[in-house]
Amino acid sequence: MPPATLPLPRAWRVEVSRAPGFDDPDGSHALASVRELGIDSVRGVRLARGTLLSPEYDRTAVERIAGELLADPVVDRVSITPPSEAPPRTPADTHRILVALRPGVMDPVAGTVESVLRRTGRVPGDGEAAVQTFRAWELEGAPSAAELEEIARRVFANETIETLAIDAEGLSFGTPSIAGRRGRTEVPLLAADDAALDETSRAGELSLTTLEMRAIQEHFAELGREPTACELETLAQTWSEHCKHKTFTGRIRFKDAGGNVEEIDNLLKSTIARATHELARPFCVSVFVDNAGIVTFDEGHDVCFKVETHNHPSAIDPYGGAGTGIGGVIRDILGAGLGAKPIANTDCFFVGPQDLPLDELPKGTLHPRRVLRGVVAGVRDYGNRMGIPTVNGGVWYHRGYVGNPLVYAGTVGILPHGYAHKEVLPGDLVVSVGGRTGRDGIHGATFSSAELHEDSDEVSASAVQIGDPITEKRVLDCMLQARDRGLYRGVTDCGAGGYSSAVGEMAEKCGAEVELDRVPLKYAGLASHEIWISEAQERMVLAVPPENEEALLDLFSAEGVEATVIGRFTDSGRLVLRDAGECVGDLDMGFLHDGCPRPLREALWEAPDLPEPGVPGPEELGWSFERVILDLLAAPDIASKEWIIRQYDHEVQGTSVVKPLVGERSDGPGDAAVLQPLPESSRGLVLSCAANPRQGITDPYAMALSAIDEALRNAVAVGADPDQAVILDNFSWGNCEKPDRLGSLVLASKACYDGAVAYGTPFVSGKDSLNNEYRVDGVSVPIPPTLLISCMAQIPDVARALTMDAKEAGDLLFLVGETHLELGGSHYLERAGRAGGSVPCPDLARAPGWLRAIHRAVRSGLVRAAHDLSEGGLAVAAAEMAFAGMRGIELDLREVAATGDGDGVDADALRLFSESTTRLLIEVAAGDEQSFLTVLDGVPVARVGRVTDGEQLVLTGTGGTRIAELDLESLRRAHSGGDEG
């Protein structure tokens, strides 16, 4: 049903569209998306970008604003409509879909226009330069009413954050009128029974369990009073899974597949963090205590790295969710130690299959194509605007992510030695810098700690935030100057939970008093507790010694960045909140941080009973080796991600040494990124990542180890020293209140301990997101257990960095590592439709030594190219090296030693498609063979082929016959010919 027509907005309406003769790429791309829906009744789409301006302007002023700011005199044409008048009628066969942001949703475009009008002295008579924007999509053709509805919802608007009007007026003008209650509000809890406690938690979107609500009830019963809304909300934010990691730090009774029972007190401390502490690597400067792990880089600098998840917001608004995800992790780095300069971003996405039929889309979810396009655009528009190169990442596709996609965003920062630690002293001022506070992002922390369900988009709209990267960039510019001048002592970012978490965390050891009425607001009408917990973006909190107040405020104001004293740190051990002098909250820091109950959770692991599928040969499946290799290169997980990579600025800051795409035509998938962060030093920073969710379903322990091994070997493949590497864990799991989900989490965590210790590679930071399930029609489906391992390593001299492309005809190819019957979760068996099989698992006693040996060979200058064997195995690695280098490659599988030959196992397929870990294909100049083998003494290594000046990948099978011959162009086409987003 078309929405009712609203009154015409009382504002000047300026619509800007392309002038005749200049194309409209937005329109043509939108048309392509309409066609994707299978709708052919639309002939063309045009975009008009609309702006509403205050009715107080006169026509001359509006024409000047339009001419100077809104439209280009060459490529645009402008239509101006006075207030309360109807816009010009559209032709008979044209439909108009109007899309505008919902009231209160951040509109950076409008904000920019408004502020330039102010700065250039063009405020209308009433002093309000109110500006709003909208988009008018004009569709030519004769779509049915139902088609128009479908197009509008699926292509043009996300109704979580936008309003939509089809062939009707839907615009309104003016700030939202909301009326939240300021002042003290008490929440009656003392007399409540369990049902009432649960109802209070549910209705308030607090995500607190009965046990937690009871603990709060008891605490306030002892005090003899009811909690205030601010207090209850503060507890809900601080105790949320998102902020407190209750599962990881809680108590667990774990029963393994053999029936052994073990009690674990704090899984994080007993596995991941324990490894780091036992390893005690001297380069770890600050680990597991701050926003990000900080390690030594060179004589004068440290580097830090943090990766965050932003899954649930991205599920309901992919663009805004991913953008604020990257914005949030950048702030983590700005708040690491006394603040680091961001020098690189990473992004990893786990989404549903892009070709999912529309009728298989679960109710309430966005199509995986829309999700992926949205998150890519979100990361692009935030990361590019911040001027931080996005250099590493990946995309994984699986049906298990349809209802609950995963978005991981990472940022690396650099800071001078001596800035790694912060402190807060009683008497310091609480200073908020950056964006203003609005109703956006209320309950993000508690929302992300709950399951998604089919109505999530309705109940959680307020949890969505739209970022404004330019505000964050301005904060960055000012903060680093303030840091270098020593104007503040402590800093943290405003992330989940807003001020409640930021101030609560900073003041944990002392206390704080905050005056909520001093907080700058985007608009009036917020309730006191909303100001306190709003997750409005682009805000940081500083602890400023009083004597620096003036200098600090001046510094920010010189660049037009808002900085406001909102309170002070105390030695009271209490968190006191006042609004216009009235006490609206007074919490004991001890209870806030240590009062959360720690229930015993049950965890159970039963290995799935799957048949050993063997390794069928291609003939058995009706294929040829050629066909399989081309299909694997085109498999979404393996195929080129160039359409994404090129949209990210990976060159800004001028530090790029090894780019995401490498080779003669820059189309080879690089194993890891190399940067030279400091122009005066040739020391390089290496970033890589790995995840194998397919393997995690059957064997979470092996999956975690293989991810650690893969992240490290990716780094080693570009020249990194494995002894200077650190890793980050990011777990996204299903609902860990369920014993089977928690069981697999326990196993993966144990693997993290074993792996870190074996490789000598400490974890320095991590994050978990443990409620990734999607509930529809009463059934809850978890995502595949997904552990992302991100690696930050170093290369002593960037001049020794390697790329994976084959370099020179005549060079020899060596396979390092061992090939086993490990095709569980492999792309080959998935394509064959066979479940089961052993999941690849590194040999912890030997694998770390192999990586070190390879690095010695790299440092000796003996390696021309190296490429990691992972998804798709040896066949895919060789094919990628060949087309990236525009060189032929010959491989002889008779030279590839393998275990697992036997009945039901095709010897060639085993060697080509096993995904055994710790293997690299290494190119060595013919004259260096002996030196190379000497350096690799004791490591399993075999000469398996050579680089040729031919234009084919030629494979000789174990039987001595040629089993495949593929020309480079067809390999390239298979790899890069797929999805274009």
Next chain:
Amino acid sequence: MSVRALVLRTAGTNCEAETVRALDLAGARTDCLHLYACLSEPARFDDYSILVVPGGFSYGDYVSAGRVWAAELRHGLSEALAGFVGRGGLVLGVCNGFQVLVETGLLDGSFDGSRTRDIALYGNASNRYECRWVTLESEACACPWIVAGERWPCPVAHAEGRFVVREPEVLERLERNGQIALRYVAPDGGPAGYPDCPNGSVGAIAGISDPTGRILGLMPHPERNLTPWNHPRWTRMADRDARKEGEGLAFYRRMVEVAAAPSAAGTPARA
């Protein structure tokens, strides 16, 4: 006497560090100043003989790339800019800086508002942000630090870099005036289709100058190619170990040399 260069920045500028580095390596003494500092003291322009508007997303490039910054420059610094150009200062706009220069009208003579701008940079034909390396060919042109016939690699990274003109006569005028400084070419020097020309610019134009040649704007980023290891194929080069610098540094070095030469620099700036 060393050349003094000023790199301007404002909200959303993000290439100032590598731009300052390029100018310093090229021999200039470079400062980076916030727009607000110049607005409150426009005479600061007098200290410099090179002014660079660097890359980034000024004010988010919301509405249109470079437009808001250009409006601020025209509004608050038009006299200072006119004075700087009038006494022979060199102006460079890179990427977002090029977009800003186009929007100000400094390149096509519409700066003083006497006529309507007839050149523009708008959305790439691919409708995408494009980060990739391209091959540039330097034209015989008015710009004194562009060496005709040179072919060199450079990265681009932009979403709105498609150079267009209002009507064909504008292009003829630019060519006649020697204002076309740089074009995208195929790696072998042939005509550039997508993606060698990443944005669909008319005539594959990558950079233009004003008629005097002293104001230059270009979409590619020479300051991102200063080291021997920035090039996308340096690991494949036979002379990789002998490389001393990236190909982008020569661009800045020649600019600084021109600014230093008294004959070309007009009234020398105070050093």
